[in-house]
Amino acid sequence: MGVEKLSHEVEGQVLGHTIYDEMGQVLLRRGVVLTESYIRRLQSRGYMSVHIQNQLAPEIEVEDAIDAQTRAQAVQTIESFSRSMAQARAPDVEQVTEVVDTILDQLLIDSEVVLNLNSIKTIDSYTFEHSVNVCVLSLILGRHLTSKRSELKELGAAALLHDIGKLSIPLEILLKPGPLTEGEYAIVKNHSMAGYNMLKELFFDSWIPTIALEHHERLDGTGYPRGLTRGTLSRWGQVVGMVDVYDAVTSDRIYRTKKRPHEGMMLLRRLSDQEFDSELVGLLSHSIAHYPVGSILVLSNGKVGVVSRQDERAADRPIVRVVATQSGEVFRHTYDRSLAEHPEMAIIEVLDDYPPMVKLELSLRYQR
Numbered sequence: 001m002g003v004e005k006l007s008h009e010v011e012g013q014v015l016g017h018t019i020y021d022e023m024g025q026v027l028l029r030r031g032v033v034l035t036e037s038y039i040r041r042l043q044s045r046g047y048m049s050v051h052i053q054n055q056l057a058p059e060i061e062v063e064d065a066i067d068a069q070t071r072a073q074a075v076q077t078i079e080s081f082s083r084s085m086a087q088a089r090a091p092d093v094e095q096v097t098e099v100v101d102t103i104l105d106q107l108l109i110d111s112e113v114v115l116n117l118n119s120i121k122t123i124d125s126y127t128f129e130h131s132v133n134v135c136v137l138s139l140i141l142g143r144h145l146t147s148k149r150s151e152l153k154e155l156g157a158a159a160l161l162h163d164i165g166k167l168s169i170p171l172e173i174l175l176k177p178g179p180l181t182e183g184e185y186a187i188v189k190n191h192s193m194a195g196y197n198m199l200k201e202l203f204f205d206s207w208i209p210t211i212a213l214e215h216h217e218r219l220d221g222t223g224y225p226r227g228l229t230r231g232t233l234s235r236w237g238q239v240v241g242m243v244d245v246y247d248a249v250t251s252d253r254i255y256r257t258k259k260r261p262h263e264g265m266m267l268l269r270r271l272s273d274q275e276f277d278s279e280l281v282g283l284l285s286h287s288i289a290h291y292p293v294g295s296i297l298v299l300s301n302g303k304v305g306v307v308s309r310q311d312e313r314a315a316d317r318p319i320v321r322v323v324a325t326q327s328g329e330v331f332r333h334t335y336d337r338s339l340a341e342h343p344e345m346a347i348i349e350v351l352d353d354y355p356p357m358v359k360l361e362l363s364l365r366y367q368r
Contacts, residue, residue, distance in 0.1 A: 003294075004052050004352065006042055010034050016294065017051035017062045024072030030061065048252045054294060055362055056323040056330065056354075057306040062294050065115040065136050066106050074099045074132040078160055082128075085198055086167050093202055100135065100156035104149070107139050115140060116289045116310065117247075117261075127163060127174075130247055135159040137243035137288070138236075144283050145235070158211035159240050165195025165212060189224050192216050210234060215241040218275040230277075242268065242276045243284065260350055262290040262316065290316040291347070296354060300346040302326050304358060305337065314340040328357030 004010055011034055018030045019042070027045075028038060031053070042050065051062055064071065077092075077099045084091035107115075117133060138159035142152050166174060169191055173184045180188065195212030203209055214237030217223035219230040223241070250264040259267065265285050272278040291297065295307040297320060305320035317339040324330045339345055353359065 003049050006039060006047050006050050008036070008039065010050060010052060011036055011039060014053035014058070015050060016053035018068070019047075019050070020068040020072060021045075023076075024069040051294065054296075054306050057308065057321045057334065060294060060306060060308050060321065062292065063116055065117050065140070066103055070099070070102050070106060071132060074103065074135065074160065075128045078128045078131050081161065082164065082167060085164065091202070096157050096160060097153060100139075100153050100160060103136060104139055104152055104156060107136070108143065115287065116292045126251070126253070127166060130251065131160055131163055133247040133251075134162060134240060134244050137247060137284070138240050140287050141239050141243065141280065141284050142236075144287070145239075154206060154208060155211075155236055155239070158208040158236060159243075161195070161199060161208065162212050162215045162240050162244065163191070163195065164198055165191035165193070167198070168194035189216070192225050207234065207236065211237055211240050213237075215244050217241060219277060220274050222275065238277055238280060242280055245276075246284070260295075261288070261292060262350070265290055265316075286315050288315060289318065291318050291350065293318075296351040297347050298326060298349040298351060298355070300344075300348055304351075304355060308336055311338055311340045317343075324354065324358045324361075326355050326357070328355070328361045330358060330361045 004013075013034050015028055015030055015032045015034055019027045021027045028042070032038070034050070054060060066074075077095050081091040081096060117136060135156050139152060139156050142155045146152060169188055173180065173187055176184070192213050192215065196209045199209035199212055211234075213225070214228065214234060217226065217228040217233050217237060218241070219233060219238070221227045221229040228237075246264050246268060249259045249267060250261055252258045268276060268281045268284070272281045289307075289310050291307050293307050293309060295318075297305050297307065299305060299320070299322075302325055303322050304324045304326060305322040307318045308321040309319050311317055311319050319336050319338050319340075321334050321336050322331065323334045337345070339347070354362070
């Protein structure tokens, strides 16, 4: 249930979220039964995981912070910008501004909503999808730090272009499916300065190039390339650097299993006031879903539930559709429970699938 690894094991399962291609067109629609042919088709396009419809709560649909067409437009924009830079042609800077404007409009519809970030990245588009997510996350955070749209637009553009320096990294290193050698890592670390040098000619009167330079700096001086510390590292550099880490650790990579969103937030909290500013960590923690819609949770009362929607009162206390007990009783009449209103209920575990006894009951039910 939820997001599952794309393999033969999901054959026969129902797709829980529509998949769009790089142009924003429907590739596979929600509700389609995944066949061997569909799975191979998605794998050939570089997909590593898919959303699977929940058997006990099929009506629950995962939503993204931005719509599919805007996400596709943003990916195309950064891809086009990168291609122009690689070919030593003048990139379309206005296109970057326009797509950031569109993202900002969608995020500002309701500034109090706790947002899901729902991006299934492919191997080939990882860098571009990652840049879009960093842009979205930076703007989610930035709207709490400034009310000036001009500053937010500049932040969004900086976040979208923060990794442009990776054009300087040889593909065999950038796409290496395993740990980097010391020499390879030294090459990778050069991308911050490379990005700054690429962008300073295009944005000479802006702090956008500075973000590309600073996004791997850390408050305790352990970052690169200049080992900046608190007081010398810019506020927006801190923002982009922090959400860059969050999205990276919560994304599938060939060489590393992703962390769940709440685990990504736990990592940021552990690094709070060391590498990252505690206020920024707190603001992000209150703004994005710790347990995305569709997550299967085991509660302290022995019940099993599916996150049905977020609660703006507490990003880590969603509204849960209670569907079964751990012992295997599947409720015919499910009900929603707000964890924000029931502080006595703790989340014990997040599951990839229902407990074995629940799955057994479901299989017996379908056989009857």
